[in-house]
Amino acid sequence: xxxxxxxxxxxxxxxxxxxxxxxxxxxxxxxxxxxxxxxxxxxxxxxxxxxxxxxxxxxxxxxxxxxxxxxxxxxxxxxxxxxxxxxxxxxxxxxxxxxxxxxxxxxxxxx
Amino acid sequence: xxxxxxxxxxxxxxxxxxxxxxxxxxxxxxxxxxxxxxxxxxxxxxxxxxxxxxxxxxxxxxxxxxxxxxxxxxxxxxxxxxxxxxxxxxxxxxxxxxxxxxxxxxxxxxxxxx
Numbered sequence: 001x002x003x004x005x006x007x008x009x010x011x012x013x014x015x016x017x018x019x020x021x022x023x024x025x026x027x028x029x030x031x032x033x034x035x036x037x038x039x040x041x042x043x044x045x046x047x048x049x050x051x052x053x054x055x056x057x058x059x060x061x062x063x064x065x066x067x068x069x070x071x072x073x074x075x076x077x078x079x080x081x082x083x084x085x086x087x088x089x090x091x092x093x094x095x096x097x098x099x100x101x102x103x104x105x106x107x108x109x110x111x
Numbered sequence: 112x113x114x115x116x117x118x119x120x121x122x123x124x125x126x127x128x129x130x131x132x133x134x135x136x137x138x139x140x141x142x143x144x145x146x147x148x149x150x151x152x153x154x155x156x157x158x159x160x161x162x163x164x165x166x167x168x169x170x171x172x173x174x175x176x177x178x179x180x181x182x183x184x185x186x187x188x189x190x191x192x193x194x195x196x197x198x199x200x201x202x203x204x205x206x207x208x209x210x211x212x213x214x215x216x217x218x219x220x221x222x223x224x225x
Contacts, residue, residue, distance in 0.1 A: 004154075031211055042117075042200060042217035043155070050210045058212070090154055098143050098204050098211050102154030 003027060006091050006103040014111055019078040021106050023091030029101075031094045032074040034058075034066060036087040037105075043090065049074055081110045114138045115203050117216035125224055130188040132219050134201030137182065141203040145213065146175060146186045149198045158199075159186070191223045 003026035013019050023032065034046040035058075045058030047066040055066050063085060065077045074093075078085055088107050092100040116135045124130045134144075142163040147155040161168040161175045161184065168175050174187045188195055198220050202213040 033212070035215075040217060043202075043215040045212060045214075048210060048212060056210070092154075094211055096211070098145060098160060098213070099157045100211070100213060102147075102156065104154050105152070 004091065004093055004101055004103040006089075006106050008106060009104065010107045012109045012111060013081050015082060016080050019081050019108065019110075021076045021089055021091075021108070023074040023076070023093075023103060025072055025074075025091075025093040025101075027093060027095075027101070028071060029093035029095050030071075031096075031100075032068065033092045033094075033100060034064075034074065034076045035090045035092065036060065037090060038087050046076065046089075081108075083110050086110045112137070113217075114141075115201055115214050115216040117199075117201055117219050119219050120217070121220040121222070123222045123224060124191050126193055127190045130186075130191045130195065130221055130223065132186040132188075132199050132201075132221065134184045134186075134216055135182055136184075136203050138203070138205070138214075139182070140205040140207065141214075142206050143204045144175070144177060144184050145202045145204075146173075147200040147202060147215075148195075149200065149218070155200060188221075191221075193223045193225050196221055196223045 033048040035043045049055045049068040091103040094100040145160040146158040149155040198218045201216040
């Protein structure tokens with residue numbers, strides 16, 4: 001398995017507060033992705049990165065921003081959390097292939 | 112507009128029998144397809160994939176079939192085991208500069224009964 005970790009694993013926060021989720025991979029993968037999983041929606045891509053400082057939007061990017069200053073780290077920020085952002089967030093990484101390796105997930109609850 | 116569809120939210124089979132999970136796609140640009148397996152409280156794990164130049168790929172108990180004309184793929188698990196009980200996601204991508212982005216279906220919960 002690819003070495004990919006996420007922190008925190010669980011977080012409860014209040015509406016309007018900023019939240020940052022961290023993804024760390026030790027495989028030197030070029031590509032990294034953030035997804036959210038919600039009942040009835042499967043996995044939806046939020047943002048992705050194709051290199052250090054190179055990022056782009058996915059299908060559900062509104063309200064989220066990302067940063068990648070090092071190959072191994074990919075941060076997802078909710079500038080002002082809303083209840084609709086309560087979800088399970090997964091990070092994934094991959095080299096130049098279609099197989100992505102997923103982290104264990106972060107369960108975020110916005111109250 | 113959902114480009115990858117898994118129309119069966121759940122499937123229940125007996126141990127030892129065949130499990131068939133189905134997936135349809137609408138985007139004709141997709142040319143690579145994957146299946147992921149997910150246990151509760153864990154991240155998805157890659158299971159098997161197929162390129163559009165093939166119509167079948169086999170790996171042990173798992174076989175994926177691709178019917179391009181019907182824009183349909185299926186995952187066969189034979190024989191099914193209780194440890195196969197999980198959510199299975201179908202995913203698709205296209206080689207035209209997509210940065211290997213995947214589009215996922217909503218998933219099918221497979222339950223294998225002993």
